[in-house]
Amino acid sequence: MKMALLFPGQASQYVGMGKDLFANVARARELFDIANDIMATDLTRICFEGPADELKQTRYTQPAIFVHSVIVAELLDFETVAAAGHSLGEYSALVIAGALTFEDGMRLVKKRGELMQEAGTRSPGTMAAVIGADAALVEEACAEASSAGIVQPANFNSPGQIVISGSLDGIDRAMEVLKEKGVRIVKKLPVSGAFHSPLMQYAQDELGAVLDGTPIRDARFPVYTNVTATPVTSADDIRSNLLLQVTSPVLWERSMENMIADGVERFVEAGPGNVLQGLLKRINADLPCVAVGSLEELRNIE
Secondary structure, three states: OOEEEEEOOOOOOOOOOOHHHHHHOHHHHHHHHHHHHHHOOOHHHHHHHOOHHHHOOHHHHHHHHHHHHHHHHHHOOOOEEEEEEOOOHHHHHHHHOOOOOHHHHHHHHHHHHHHHHHHHHHOOEEEEEEEOOOHHHHHHHHHHHOOOOOEEEEEEEEOOEEEEEEEHHHHHHHHHHHHHOOOOEEEEOOOOOOOOOHHHHHHHHHHHHHHHOOOOOOOOOOEEOOOOOOEEOOHHHHHHHHHHOOOOOEOHHHHHHHHHHOOOOEEEEEOOOOHHHHHHHHHOOOOOEEEEOOHHHHHHOO
16 A cells, blocks of 8 residues: 655644653654754753743744654654655655755754744734635635735645735735635634745745755655645755745645545654644545554554
8 A cells, every 4th residue: 555644834733742752762862852952942842841832933833843743754664655744844754755864954944944933023924724715716815805915825725724824914804805705714823924925035035045055865755845736856846846835835735636646545644733634534535544643653553
């Protein structure tokens, strides 16, 4: 059975994440120690003890999820034919696919988190979840609301679940337009910036210089990228997609459809939470997907 790994993005974090792995697995301690050194802060304390308000700061959230996800994936004893990661999760996927070393991935994620948090301060914005509307309607609403400010679809997560991103005024107007069009559930998200929108351009520009100085190799197996929803293995394509990803929509639903069309028969979500497992059920309920984030779940997976 062809198995693919899925890696979660921001908002999957929780206080206590990875603590059981750190206590029982030498490799987990090793990777957390490397992460602490690169972060120049006690990331383990933030992961294990919180408080939640500190853990949900973008500059800590992204490295925390990245470390946890890589540890879990390394401990899985499966042959992987493909991988995909939701936004930040794409970095975890690329480490497991051999395109990035853990250390280089950690440095990139550290910088990405800092830059995205900084971009959110420089160009304030927010995001909102739209439930029960198709892509065409959401895109139409964003176009109508654009006179009030920047706003665009940011995450095409699953049928009927799309996230929009943009300026404060742009999001407010888009929410009004969507409700006028009959969409019943439109909810602002507790985020520190307008991720995957043009308001992240500062972060994209600054990250480009860091990516240029980071060694990237061809991946051992295909990674389906957020930007194109297609499988990529070449180092050049990986580098360009990681850069474009910062301001581009996450084409998650299409990525999953393409993986299934290409023969993937089983999915494992590696890392904190089970958000991607839930999205896959809405995209295609026929394919098995198990979420693995704890030592107990690793021991029980078949």
